[in-house]
Amino acid sequence: MTTNTESVVRRSTLMAAGHSNYSVAVRCRPDGPWQQLLPGVLLLKSGPPTRRQRVKAAVLYAGEDAVITGIESLRAHGLHAFDADEVHMLIPGTRRLSSREYVRVERTTRLPRPRVIKGLRYAPPHRAAVDAARRNRDPSQQRALLYAPIDSGLCTIEQIRVEIDAGAQRGTAALRSMLEESLLPSMTNTVQQGWAKRVLHQAPLPPPEWRVSIHSDSGQALGIADAWWDGVGVAWDFGNQRDYGVRQRQEAFLRAGIVVVSTTATELRNNIEGVVQALARAYYAAANRPRPQVHAVA
Structure with missing residues (x-):
């Protein structure tokens, strides 16, 4: 267990394999070979974790029923122009889990059907775009987040609109207004070009x-x-x-x-x-x- 995401494990997994709390604590000291990334989640190597390891750690922290959304999901679908330190996780509304470190946990009654990419569960592009845009306060960034998956042929304007209508309404007025731009010829061309690229x-x-x-x-x-x-x-x-x-x-x-x-x-x-x-x-x-x-x- 020393390479890539396999080096990211739950503490409980190590305990089940025979490690004691003391042996784990010793290895996680500042000068030790291991480190704790999130509560109950360890990286079995020293040095900064890779992006993939950070995401895997977020998944282990949030649980097997959690879904990655927002910018990290858009990146997984190929939209690498966006970047964020935060990993946005969706969990069922019946669960209780706090946001920690770089992981933002959001409870929802509308958990999307995930798309599995390289073994991890991601929200579909239209849900990820809306989740990312409603957490952003920069209008130009919001517009880019909404239209990037459309321009790339990953989803349609209608899917974005339905997602906004189905989700929480707070803070979505600006997003709705931006979608009206799709009525302009230039935006229509952009949308059709996205499907052509697909x-x-x-x-x-x-x-x-x-x-x-x-x-x-x-x-x-x-x-x-x-x-x-x-x-x-x-x-x-x-x-x-x-x-x-x-x-x-x-x-x-x-x-x-x-x-x-x-x-x-x-x-x-x-x-x-x-x-x-x-x-x-x-x-x-x-x-x-x-x-x-x-x-x-x-």
Whole structure:
């Protein structure tokens, strides 16, 4: 028991293995090889614990029915732009446990169904985002926390909204107001781009450029591509397909020799496999014809 999270154990586990209170206390002295991270939870090594060991210790302290939420959960789902010293744990409302050290314990009657990632139980992204945002007082940070999982395709605005409505109402007025921004075209584009990124995680394609203006060789602006593969001249349009301006832009792209893939918002969310196939066919067809004489401007 000397590596990674295996070096984080409950005191009761050591006692069951034959250690005495005295032997554990001696090893946990300031100059000893062990240290106590949380009440009843030890790290069987000296030196600062890793992030993973701190989280594992929080789990052992909070109990097997606890769920990690907030920023630590968002990080586990791949959103590493956020950081916090605190580990936010959710426990059933019937239990009694105090927050200690770096662990914030919250009792709830709405314990989420956890997602197990590398052996630990995490709240789903929409719950983690709301839990993190309602504990933050910086509006820009709140907005980033709410929209980051949407932008990454991990959840929808509707899931965030339902979570806010279902949880405690205190301190959520600002969060509700921020969600209304989703009615703005720029925020709608951001949300749809998040779902598009989710689709591309399953596509055998290189990453595209996002929201770029396409110009002809003579400098004429043809329109903005939601996603653009410059090497082969493929544009992906996943905006409102019924908008006349979109149809005009797609016609301009086609006249310039650009291969265009059009995807509706419903297809982005409900037909990922079909969209991936359409993108792959378009990309490889474009790669086998001369690239059109156009250029992209961010």
